[in-house]
Amino acid sequence: MSGAAVLAGLGTFVPPRVVTNDQLSLTLDTSDEWIRTRTGITQRHWVDPGTATGDLAVEAGRRALTAAGSDAVDLVVLATTTPDHPCPATAPEVAARLGLPHVAAFDLAAVCSGFVYALATAAGAIAARTATRVLVIGAETYSTILDPEDRTTSVIFGDGAGAVVLRAGEPEEPGALLAHDLGSDGSLKDLITVPGGGSRLPPTAAEKPGPRPADSYFQMQGRPVFRHAVTRMAASSQAVLDRAGWSADSVARFVGHQANVRILHAVADQLGMARDRVVVNLDRVGNTSAASIPLALAHAATEGLLAPGEKVLLSAFGGGVTWGSTALVWPDIPVG
Incomplete structure (x- = not known):
């Protein structure tokens, strides 16, 4: 092998x-x-x-x-x-x-x-x-x-x-992961964060009675996150398409991180991909972070939106900030 x-x-x-x-x-x-x-x-x-x-x-x-x-x-x-x-x-x-x-x-x-x-x-x-x-x-x-x-x-x-x-x-098999692209930009770490609880800001307040400290909650700056998500996911997706030797038109389904339907459509627009190829299930489950892409894949497979042999593009953007994409041809597999 x-x-x-x-x-x-x-x-x-x-x-x-x-x-x-x-x-x-x-x-x-x-x-x-x-x-x-x-x-x-x-x-x-x-x-x-x-x-x-x-x-x-x-x-x-x-x-x-x-x-x-x-x-x-x-x-x-x-x-x-x-x-x-x-x-x-x-x-x-x-x-x-x-x-x-x-x-x-x-x-x-x-x-x-x-x-x-x-x-x-x-x-x-x-x-x-x-x-x-x-x-x-x-x-x-x-x-x-x-x-x-x-x-x-x-x-x-x-x-x-x-x-x-x-x-x-083998790379010729359906289901093989054909190309990857990963990236990060730590200068934007404050866009998506839980400030407290680590060595930078230890969780000493958790030992005291009273309300939970604000720095222990998830925080996000929505507008810049939207902008960077679209830019980074589109560029990363294009990099993976180039490495796989695919055109955007050849992709049957774009399965992006399910953060916001407007982000998904904007990425598709930048890639020159029809919006009806975008898989969306966030309306039912919300943004599930690292779980969102496999949940969206399962949704697409069980709803008949994915067929064996079709080209699939995955892409995500998250805190750090981080981003990444993967290309594969969908295999004939069961979904549990």
Whole structure:
């Protein structure tokens, strides 16, 4: 085998609790119309108290393994911004709960670009023959880090998990990851951030009684994020198209990070791609950060929007800031 990474199985999970725009309007200065017109979101799923990111990751991972027809992998990579604990990483426990107690496992933090970064990382492990089968998971519980009084973030994000199994194969096979592009710009780190809780601003306030400190919540500067997301996703997507030798017209589906429908359409416009090729499921699940691309892929596959043999372009932008894209030909695989 040449060491190409080939998509072998896909699984997803969202918590059962649905939170509608109308429900949020009861406690926030917002409305269903305001949220829909600015984001395209109508509802999102949030975990109940006591449910953690690792719980969602385990369920999505189990479904992906079942879809792939094997529970044997050499590596587990978990992309997340909301780990169960600051230390240790969540991935080793997820692996153990999946019956994979001795495999390599680690977390990857690239915020909303996390799943694309994890795909490239897993593909590199397969190319280096460090692994022959890799479980890649994107899982988030953003509801646990949102300021309940901030309508600019609380209305956008949802919880969920998506996972894929990659196996070693040939680049000519359907499902092979054909090209990657990754990038970052740390000078823009303050655009998307949770300021507190790290070594820069330790969580000493959490030990004191009283309200949760504001620096422990997720914060985002919406307008510049929109601008940079469109620019970076479009440029990264074009770089991947060039490396794959594809034209934008040849791509059947653009599956971008599900942050905002206006961002997705703007990226398609810059690429010269018809908007009807853009996969959108954020209206049902919101922005699920690292989980958004696998959730969107599963939606497209189960709704008949993806057919085996079609060219698919993935792209994302997230905190850091980070961005990345991947190209593949869709395989004939089950979705769990």
